[in-house]
Structure formats: structure tokens, C-alpha cells
Amino acid sequence: MSTFVLETLAENETFWGVSRDTIFTTFVTILIFVLGYLIARYIERRKEKKRLDQIRIYFLAIADSLINPIESLIKSYRQLSDSIAGKKGHAFVLGESHELYLDTIRTLSQVDLFTILILDNKHGDEQLRSKHFKNVFDAFEFIRLQNERAKRNFAYFTSEQEVYSRRWNENANSIARLFDNFVSANIRNKVPKSQDQFLGKLDQIFHSAQVKDDRNIYMVKEHLIDPLKELCKEYRDDPRAMILLPFITECRMAFDNIVNLEGLFSVSFDEEASKLEKIKHSFKESVAFFRETTSKQLL
Secondary structure (H helix, E strand, C coil), X not given: CHHHHHHHHHHHCEECCEEHHHHHHHHHHHHHHHHHXXXXXXXXXXXXXXXXXXXXXXXXXXXXXXXXXXXXXXXXXXXHHHHHHCCCCCCCCCCCCXXXXXXHHHHCCHHHHHHHHHHCCCCCCHHHHHHHHHHHHHHHHHHHHHHHHHHHHHHHHHHHHHHHHHHHHHHHHHHHHHXXXXXHHHHHCCCCHHHCHHXXXXXXXXXXXHHCCCCCHHHHHHHHHHHXXXXXXXXXXXXXXXXXXXXXXHHHHHHHHHHHHHHHHHHHHHHHHHHHHHHHHHHHHHHHHHHHHHHHCCC
């Protein structure tokens, strides 16, 4: 009888031949491992969430900081367009914004930003979030490419303008020297002014242009070059008129080239301003959307 009781007790202390102590120890070990894994995962997720939130704050701060520089560029393009169209002959300047931190934006991982702004952001449908995400990064790329394009176009504009302006100046100076030569020749030959109608009218044209202080090419063309052309047509039989005419023609050609160039680039920079204005509005709207929706998910 006692033997049976001992065997029964021994059987109850095992499970499939494994003692209860062993099972308990194994269970505790597994539980500790699982808990350790879960705690480690929790800590890792917390760190990742904190990292992504820091990126979110940094990204939105940079996006906000772009608005004023974008507006400065729009103003700069419009001022340049108006200055070119103003026909005042002034030196032209392309304003630049040194606060466009586009390179900083490009260092941020788009995978992280996609996770923050699209995957973890549950506000609004995914199509709307994707549209705003595309708007933001399309704006970054547009501004970068436009900056480069504007600099190239301005460099081309100023280079071509310099070529045509040099041609204008060279021929205008030649006209002035010829006038001085004609006056000197009459003095040497003792020809009275009253007997030289061509030179008398030529002198009146130059005197009128100097009195008006015509310093830009638009005014000089109106008060000097155009009247000289008409004078040479009137006195086409005078050899001096034929000497002057080629230089007058070169001035007019240079003037036409400058006018066409300025007209083209005045329109071009105005269009750049309009495009950037449109991009700015969609960019601000998308940044505001992400600021609102990503802040809600933290509540």
C-alpha cells in the first residue's frame, strides 16, 4: 500500500517525464526572455518615435523658413522685369536669397518623411496626403531648378546686352568723332557756318541732344540717331551724309537687338515670378496641412 502511494506521488510531480521544477524554471526563463524582448522593442519604438518626431519638427521649421525667401525671390523677379521694361538704361541686378536651405532639405531621408507624413499620419485619406507630399517636394525641386535657370538666363541676358551695348557705343562714338572732324575741316578751310546747311543742322541736332542730357539709349535714339537718319536722307547728295549713314544704321540695329532682348527677358522674369507665386501658394497649403495633421497624431 505504501509503495503505491509513493509511486503515485512521483508520477504527479512529473509531466511527460519532466519534473515540475524543470517546467517551472523553463517557463520563467521563457517569460523573462519574452518580457525582455517586448521591453526592448518598446524602448526601441519609443526612440524611433522620438527620432521621427524630431525630424517632423525640423522639417516643418525649415519649410516655414522658406516662405520669406520665396517671397523675396518673387519680388526680385518682378523688380527685374519692371526695371528691364522701364527702358531707363540702368544696370540690372538679379536679387538672390541666401536663406533657401534646399540642400538641408535634401539631406533628410525621404523614407523617414514618407513614414511621418503618409504612413503614420492617419488624418485625411491617403490620396490627399500623397497629393500634399508631392506638392511639397515638387516645390523644393522647382525652386532649385528655377534658381539655376534664372541665374543662367540673367547671365545670358547681361552678356548679350553687353555685346549690343558695346556695338551701340562704338558706333555712337564714331558719329560724334565724325561730327568733330566735319567741324574741324570747315574751320581749316574757313567755311562759314551760314554756307554749310548740312553741318548747321547737324550741329543743332547734337546741341539739342546734349541739352536734354540724353544718357540712355532710348532717349539718344529719339533725340540724336533718328534725327540724324532723317538729316542724312535729306542731304543724301552730301558725301558726309553717306559717311555718317553706316554708323547710324549700326546704332539702330544695335538698338533693335537691345529692345528685343529686353522685351524677351522682361516677360521671362515676370513669368518666373508668376510661376513661383503659384508654387508658393500650394507649398504653404501643403505645409499647413501636414503641420495640422501630424500634430493631431501626437495627441
